[in-house]
Amino acid sequence: MVDLLFFGLFAAVAVLCAINVVVQKHPISSALSLVGVMASLAVLYLLLGAPFIAMAQIIVYAGAVMVLFVFVIMLLNAGIEVRRGRSWMATIFGIPALLGLLGVLACLLVRWFPDAPIVKFGDFPGGSPRDFGYALFTQYLLPFEVTSVLILIAILGAVVLARKELD
Amino acid sequence: MEFLIATSLKLAIIAFILLTALAYIQWVERKVIAHVQVRMGPSRVGPHGLLQPLADVIKLITKEGVLPPHVNKVFYLAAPVLAVFMALISISVIPFGTSITIMGHKTMMELADVNVGVLVILAVSSMGVYGIALGGWASNNKYSLIGGLRSSAQMISYELPMSLAIAAPLLSAGSLSLRKIVNAQHGSWHLIPHWAIFAFPAPQIFSFIIFMIAAFAETNRIPFDLPEAENELVAGFHVEYSSMKFAAFFMAEYANMVTVCCVATLLFLGGWHPLWPVRWGSNFAAPAIFAFAGAICIYHGINYVRPFDRITLPAFGVIFFGCAGLFLIPQGVPVLTPIFWFLAKVSFLLFVFIWIRATLPRFRYDQLMSFAWKFLFPVALVNLLVTGFLVALVS
Amino acid sequence: MHLWLIPALPFVGFLINGVFGRKLSKTVINLIAVLSVVLSFALVVKVYLTAGDLAATPLHAHYFTWIQSGAFNVGWDFSVDKLTMIMLMIVTGVGSLIHIYSTGYMEHEEGYYRFFAYLNLFMFFMLTLVLAGNYLLLFVGWEGVGLCSYLLVGFYIVKDSATTAGNKAFIVNRVGDFGFSLAMFLIVVNFGSLDFGQVLPAVAGKPTGTLTAIALLLLVGACGKSAQFPLYVWLPDAMEGPTPVSALIHAATMVTAGVYMITRSAPIFTHAPAAMETVAIIGIFTAFFAATIGLTQFDIKKVFAYSTISQLGYMFLGVGVGAFSAGVWHLMTHAFFKALLFLGAGSVIHACHGEQDMRHMGGLKKYAPWTCLVLACASLAISGFPFTSGYFSKDAILGAAYAYAPWMYWVGVVTAGMTAFYVWRAFWMTFWGDYRGHGHPHESSWTMLGPLVVLAVLSIIGGFVFNVPEILSGMFPIAEGAKDAGAPSEMMLTAISVAFGLAGIGLSYLMYVVNTSIPDKITSALGGVYTLVYNKYFVDEAYDAVIVHPLIQGSESVLWKTADAGIIDGIVNGAGTQSQGLGNILKLIQSGNIRSYATWVVIGAVALIVAIGIGGAR
């Protein structure tokens, strides 16, 4: 019951914020709405028994990535976007393609999960940081290391791109 | 149901104490800095200026809230709320002491014992930047924009060493729940307590220092108060703010201070565990201190300097003796002593914050960044590595 | 028993010197390099003292499983029996002496730290080779010492000849290693393991043909590493390296690895008589062949290089005729006196300011008395002068050879005579007469002379102090049998070989001290034959004509011109042009507009999901 309450509340928040991300004219509003989406998703993660992921979601996404976005928006002082569309593809096929996507996903959901099991808070204790860390550092060690290399490369790329010499 | 009642009660108490404390920390700060600079500090309003915070609050509330015409209204108004909200929310996972039992209802001395408490605090503090950044941006003012930019960059940069510094004691404690971490620091070896900073095998003294430095940056305190550097940016991100909105930013800053001090106490200084073991009579420290304070007050009240000291100081003396007596009540001891130790440590750290503010000059921006990335971050990393190695070695 | 420490110590030395050497001062480098080796020598001694009876209970140490596939697994394990112990003693002992010597010899060289880093690395690999408990680990050491020899021969990186010599050594060794690896494959196929402990006892049951094949392939490897007849060409050129290197790698330790390997796999060889025969024949032929070349060389190091080849030939002869212990004995004594010869030569070269041509030396005995003395000891030892070390080991081999096939004995004896001749020829030309070189020669420092003296003592008394056949009697009773077979004429055989040795010495004295005009007469008399021998039978040129040149030509005309340029490039370019054509069509949908691309992606995604959904994949 409480689950349902929370889910309904935060799902609604997420969807509204998501729509807001798209419809807002000013990028910084979109950014903050996106933060809203992420925060509410974090709550849903908690409901799904993933406390660590929930916190990581907030720390990494809301706390770091989105701050970067806001930072860049402030830096470029990006204003309202100018509507000079020259993309016939998007204008013609965009809407139908989207509707098609939504429909397909919906029918797949209906087809594959006619009677999905009920998720209750706390019926999956496996998401504790301990289990998570154990899995990460034993079974998924190699991907983990590879990811670290990826991050290193990303850092280098960012540094190289943002250097002054470029302009 | 009982849970709800208990929680709401605790909520009320904590909120009241915290908010009052916030107001009075400002008074303490002004007093301390004044004495460091050989001044009197606030002394007009009430005895020793004790009513100064009240006066400030009244002033700020009754001031006219100016809404500049060129600002982005929504964010301009949202920013301070966001800031203070994010600052206050993280106090909810901080335990102050052991459990307390009131008429058969046993309850822990904290709002919520989250099993990932440390992460919660990190998360919330990482969200804290939005208030300042937004405020700076929404004011639509060059100074405040620069302040916002600086604060966002600075907070992101210093979050890394802070997280790494926090991770090190977690390794030796082996849990993410603050209460468990504190319990892991229970006991002592002869006179040396098992606090994280003295812990075997890996004393966390370095990560403690790193954490404190990063905390200064995260709370925008001197020497890292570049977002509000007066002589460069007028007042930085809150140039355009006035009245309660301005006060909200200040509350946020002090609330953040309290939070990081609590976290430092819990992670590194053994939470509510006494400085030396009970069998050496640590339980009598609190009454002794209060009695001493009371004695001093009464002494100075008897041969006074200023006329009103004749009344006020003995009054304080009596109050202090009362507190001392309170700590001697057997039923009170298990409840009050931990709280005393916890608050003592926290207030010491707060004093350090104020002390540093009175002592150090401000960094230059590039110095700030290079310090974070080229010094603090590697050191924290190495410290984490060494800790992990030692812990693995011992276990 | 920390066996792993023995190779680990030099390796640590290598790491320190190799990584930080550039920063360190020479004293520190010396300290690290020498200490690491001396310590491992001390460890070896400790192991020897604490090990107890190695023959009864060899030491085994399994550190970790290196390769595992199915039933076949190769571990990183060391084993020490008496043979290993002897080799360890030789390697670490002589190694330490040579390290000490090098600190004096290399004092004024560039890349000082590089030299000692390589030297330590070599010690590590050599010790791994010797300690190895299975063929693969032995092969690791085998390749490692090859690498180090390459690095050290080409140590003077600015000298073109040095680098080419290094390449030559490396490439020629590849041929041998090829054989060795094939042998290992055969062993794995037939025995399902590479551990000595499992392979060697299981030899008895196997068909002789297989064993012969394995043995011959191993022999190819040994020939490469130990510079035997077809593959010996790299060793003389390897003299381009610094002299201590020639002493350590190309006289005392590495080149004897082949002999060690054959001795180690003695059971295989003993069960393959044909292979044994081949070994013996190659050995005796190489001995004779190299000795003849040695007669004519004027570069002092070249002379000793050829004598090394020839002595290695002796060892092969020894193991070939089944007197493994005699072979190892000669290996040890040879390590002593040949290291001494090279180091002495180094000291002489040092004295003559880098001059290597004996025609520009002479009369050094009054300038460098100590060097003269120790070189005399070495020369006596190598020419089998009675009761010197060379005498015992060589006669053990020759005796066994007589028991196996008399003609080998006679060839061996003649070779012994030649050996004595050219070694003493070098000696006289260097020390007697009067100085024909430039500059003013001088005696070397005691850091160099000290090791020389120790080695001199060893090469005099080493023979009967360490009586290898007795030590190894537990492992190789065959050697004893050979002795018995030769027993009746033992004294006589010995006398003959000694006589030949003395004759060689006398002849050389006659030709190069008493009447120095004789050699020229002989040279002119022999004419063509002399030039043939002087030019080392034109073997290098032959190899060049038969192998190298066709290879280059073939790869140029066939592989490059036809295959690469014609076929491969054709395919590539064709693909290029084709895709260009295709691209011209596809380019129509490339609007360069990200959002239309996004739309494409969405449409594609929809199509994909529909396909999956319809396909009913779950």
Place this chain on the structure above:
Amino acid sequence: MPAIPNGVPESWYLALSAILFVIGVAGFVFRRNIITVFMCIELMLNAVNLSFVTFANHYKQVSGHIFTFFVMVVAAAEAAVGLAIILTVFKNRSTLNIDEVDSLKN
């Protein structure tokens, strides 16, 4: 739908993730501001993360969380590089409108 279930059906989580994803795609297709488009990508990633976590709950395995974690890391790296690229683009063309960044055309 039957009476209010005690708890939430997984399919609702999946539906939510699908909706968020489609919204993200919509933004990706129709917005012209590079930064906004970029944020829409992040939105899609988040949607996918939600379904990952849901499936982790379904199969009672932590692997889903791990995947989410990796997605986050990759997203962070992507954000760093992407924003750097955006900065560069803005420096060189002084525009954030992706319709004007089409020099790859034909």
